[in-house]
Amino acid sequence: MSTSFDPGPQSAVLLELMSNYPDASIYPFADFRTEWGPIFYRGRLGGSARMLVIGQDPAQTEGVLRRILVGEAGRRFQGFMAKCGIDTSYIMINTFLYSVYGQTGGDRHSGDAGIAAYRERWIAALLAANRIEAVVALGGLADKAWQHWLQSAAGKAVPAVAYQHVKHPTWPESSSPSKTVQAKNTTQLLSEWNTAIAALRSAIKHPDANRPFVPYGTAFTAADKPDIPAIDLPAGTPGWMRLQDGWASRVGTTPAAKRKTIQITVPNGIIP
Numbered sequence: 372m373s374t375s376f377d378p379g380p381q382s383a384v385l386l387e388l389m390s391n392y393p394d395a396s397i398y399p400f401a402d403f404r405t406e407w408g409p410i411f412y413r414g415r416l417g418g419s420a421r422m423l424v425i426g427q428d429p430a431q432t433e434g435v436l437r438r439i440l441v442g443e444a445g446r447r448f449q450g451f452m453a454k455c456g457i458d459t460s461y462i463m464i465n466t467f468l469y470s471v472y473g474q475t476g477g478d479r480h481s482g483d484a485g486i487a488a489y490r491e492r493w494i495a496a497l498l499a500a501n502r503i504e505a506v507v508a509l510g511g512l513a514d515k516a517w518q519h520w521l522q523s524a525a526g527k528a529v530p531a532v533a534y535q536h537v538k539h540p541t542w543p544e545s546s547s548p549s550k551t552v553q554a555k556n557t558t559q560l561l562s563e564w565n566t567a568i569a570a571l572r573s574a575i576k577h578p579d580a581n582r583p584f585v586p587y588g589t590a591f592t593a594a595d596k597p598d599i600p601a602i603d604l605p606a607g608t609p610g611w612m613r614l615q616d617g618w619a620s621r622v623g624t625t626p627a628a629k630r631k632t633i634q635i636t637v638p639n640g641i642i643p
């Protein structure tokens with residue numbers, strides 16, 4: 372059996388970025404789960420990416436798999452990219468290297484110079500190494516990150532690229548505790564995503580697949596959430612970690628215990 376996997380960074384610039392990254396002096400423990408380490412990216416590092424995606428911050432599934440956007444948000448966005456004709460030719464980074472702790476940590480640090488400077492070294496490296504045809508920001512903080520890059524000297528020096536700022540894939544849940552409002556907000560998000568995808572499809576000249584655009588309906592279906600490709604994950608990652616979601620959760624009876632603990636449960640049906 373042969374299984375593909377992500378070989379990781381090969382270029383000197385990315386090896387350097389992953390060797391020397393901001394620590395808790397830049398990402399304070401009070402607002403980031405710095406103890407779980409930085410999680411840098413998901414996707415192609417070798418120069419074949421056509422879409423650059425900026426997410427927000429990693430959650431517990433990302434903390435285990437060491438790749439970003441691999442849980443529910445990642446699966447939803449994998450479907451968005453598929454509707455753009457992009458199956459594997461993407462590179463994703465997050466606005467924040469570390470998981471945000473608390474409701475307001477992200478907003479509080481969205482303008483931090485040290486955070487932006489490191490993130491923009493990644494953006495510059497990825498734009499230089501890939502022929503990126505479209506950039507997508509997921510949520511308001513990711514949009515701020517992209518706008519900040521555009522205003523930087525390096526950002527002004529590179530040619531303009533098609534850009535869409537869309538609602539974050541889990542905005543329906545984060546915007547309301549009520550299931551009724553979540554359902555309404557999902558319908559709104561999918562309608563806005565349909566508009567963004569139509570614009571992106573015209574901008575992306577070299578998609579992985581030239582398939583007809585089937586717009587979203589009013590709710591996510593199972594088919595709207597494709598699997599995370601094996602080629603995006605470190606060698607030896609068990610299949611169920613990318614084919615299923617919900618196997619990692621933060622557990623604990625106090626906030627401190629919960630912060631320390633990620634519980635991983637092998638899903639039913641895996642162990643014979």
Ligand code: URA
Pocket residue numbers: 426427428429430433438439440441442444445465509
């Ligand atoms: N996981 C990530 O890595 N980024 C997000 O924006 C959401 C979940």
